[in-house]
Amino acid sequence: MTRRYWNINLEEMLEAGVHFGHGTRKWNPRMGPYISAKRKGIHITNLTRTARFLSEACDLVFDAASRGKHFLIVGTKDKAADSVASAAIRARCHYVNKKWLGGMSTNWFTTETRLHKLRDLRAEQKTGRLNRLPKRDAAMLKRQLSHLQTYLGGIKYMTGLPDIVIIIDQQEEYTAIRECATLGIPTICLIDTNCDPDLADIPIPANDDAIASIRFILNKLVSAICEGRSSYIRNH
Numbered sequence: 001m002t003r004r005y006w007n008i009n010l011e012e013m014l015e016a017g018v019h020f021g022h023g024t025r026k027w028n029p030r031m032g033p034y035i036s037a038k039r040k041g042i043h044i045t046n047l048t049r050t051a052r053f054l055s056e057a058c059d060l061v062f063d064a065a066s067r068g069k070h071f072l073i074v075g076t077k078d079k080a081a082d083s084v085a086s087a088a089i090r091a092r093c094h095y096v097n098k099k100w101l102g103g104m105s106t107n108w109f110t111t112e113t114r115l116h117k118l119r120d121l122r123a124e125q126k127t128g129r130l131n132r133l134p135k136r137d138a139a140m141l142k143r144q145l146s147h148l149q150t151y152l153g154g155i156k157y158m159t160g161l162p163d164i165v166i167i168i169d170q171q172e173e174y175t176a177i178r179e180c181a182t183l184g185i186p187t188i189c190l191i192d193t194n195c196d197p198d199l200a201d202i203p204i205p206a207n208d209d210a211i212a213s214i215r216f217i218l219n220k221l222v223s224a225i226c227e228g229r230s231s232y233i234r235n236h
Contacts, residue, residue: 006058006220008051016212019045021193031193034205043193045205054217057188057202058224064164065228068236072155073218074176075168076100080214084168087218088154091225094162095154096176105161105179111152118148118156161185166221169208170195190217 013019021027021035021043036046061071071093075084081097088095096104104111121141124130130138130145149156165180167173167189177199180187189200190208197203207213 004059004062004224006055006224008054008220010047010051013047013050013216016216017210018050018206018213018216019047020207020210020213021045027193028196030196030198031191031205034191034197034203035193045193045207050205053202053204054206054220057204058220060186060188060202061164061166061221062224062228062231065225066231066235068232069163070094070158070160071164071166071225072096072158072162073166073168074100074173075214077169077172079209079211080168083211083215083218085154087215087222091222092229093166093222093225094158096151097154098151100173100176101151102175103179104176105185106182108161111155114148114152115156115158118145118152121145121148122156164188166218167200168214168218170199188221190214 023041024038024043027035027043034046034049035043037044064071071091073084073088073093073095075081076097076099084095084097087093121144124141125145130141133141161183162185165176165185165187167176167187170177170189170191171194177187177189181199186201188202188204190206191197191200191203192206192208195203197205204217206217
């Protein structure tokens with residue numbers, strides 16, 4: 001795997017609040033090696049280790065992107081949703097930012113069927129066909145389209161399972177993590193002090209509650225993906 005310099009600045013991480021963990025009573029003991037101190041009842045993450053793991057994750061996604069691999073970014077809680085969508089769009093990745101529907105990856109046949117339906121309804125809406133239907137039928141299909149767009153809109157162009165999944169908030173996205181593990185899909189997971197680092201292939205110890213922290217981590221990963229994609233385009 002290619003090793004590169006990603007300019008992960010500790011001062012910028014401090015400004016983004018990446019180091020703030022949960023209250024000491026909510027911690028997972030397996031996070032002990034990633035915690036450097038306690039301050040006013042809150043665990044403080046060791047940013048030197050965070051930088052090392054984030055750099056390793058950037059190397060992984062750069063290498064994968066330079067080989068034309070596909071990514072899925074998952075983060076459905078309110079504080080992460082907008083950042084996940086904007087990061088994914090910037091890096092031309094797929095994303096899930098509303099709710100992970102159980103079986104979304106392990107029952108790919110059903111998900112694919114829903115995606116076909118979503119694309120068909122979008123096409124019918126664009127051509128105006130929905131508006132030519134009886135009002136009751138049109139209203140029903142528009143509700144169905146809205147529902148599918150909400151939960152599957154970020155993966156509407158996905159034609160197969162992703163090669164790598166980036167997950168924001170392990171606790172919130174536990175089902176997604178377990179499905180990836182079942183399928184052998186590598187995961188990069190932002191983990192706070194209440195998480196289990198052993199569940200992710202590459203854990204990135206960081207604050208998963210602050211928008212600035214989430215954006216900092218995503219921006220580094222997305223920049224690496226974009227560089228990798230540029231390399232892939234130049235070589236093909």
